[in-house]
Amino acid sequence: MSNSQAINIDNIISAEEFDDLKVSELRVLLVLSMFKPGKWMPLHELRGDTEKTSSFSRSVTKLVSKNWIATSKDPHDARNKLVRLTVTGRNKLKKQLKPETRVYQGSYQPTDIPYTTKRRYLTGLAALNLPSNEGTGDWHFIETFKGSHGRNPGPFFVAGDNYADTYSVFGSExxxxxxxxxxxxxxISNTKLFAANHYRAMADMIFQRLHDGNGIDSYVVDDWFPEKKNKRKLASMLDKLEPVLRTDQMRDLRAWRSKNDLTAA
Structure with missing residues (x-):
C-alpha cells in the first residue's frame, strides 16, 4: 500500500457527510477499503500509510467511536493491534465515492472453495452448513458448496483472512x-479443508458481528442448536468469549444469551 499517500481525496470523495472528518481520517477509511471485506491489517502498517502526525491515535479513536473501523488485539503479538473497516464504515464510504472511482471498494465475492489450514479455517454460515452427527447446524449444504438454481456457491469466509481471527480466544477448539x-x-479433491464445527462457527459469527457493531438479535439459537445439550456446548464457548469483549459488547451478548436460553455453562 505504498501508493496510498498519493491518494487525492478531492478526486474521489463527494464530501457531504464527511465534513466533520479530517483528510487523514478519510485516508484511513480509503486505505482499509482496498482490502477484502473483513480483512484485518496491523495498525502500525496503517500508520505508515497515513500522515505521521501526533493526532493519529485520536483519529483512530474517533473512527472507532463512529463504528466505521474496528480494532482488535494481534493474536501473534500482544504489543500490536489490528484494524479493519467495518460493514458500517464500508457502506458509508461507498456512498461518498464518486462513481468512476468505486473500484476502491472492490467487488470481492468469495465463491471459490478457499485454501485453509488449522489456523486459517472455514467459518461462518458456510461452516454451519457442513453435516454434523449431532443434528446441529443449517440444512443448505448443496446450495452452499455447489450452488443451485443459478446461485453461486458460498460465500466462504476464512478466519484471519476475510473474517475475524478468534484463535487467541479459543485456540484450536x-x-x-x-x-x-x-x-x-x-x-474438493487433492486438497485439505479445515473448518469450524458448528459451535466454533457460531461463536466466530457472534464475535464478528459484535465487533462490527451490527447486533446479534437476528441469530436464533433454536434454528441451529435445537437440543439442550447443544446449547450447553455453545454456552461453554461463549463463556470464553466474554472476557475479550468491551462492556457494551458483553452486555449485548448476555442479553442475547438470556433471550436464547443460553445461560452460562
Missing amino acids: GIEDQTKSLEEAGV
Missing part, C-alpha cells in the same frame, strides 16, 4: 478436518 466428507460429496 472446534476446528476439524472436513476433507473426507467434502471429497465424498465431490466438492
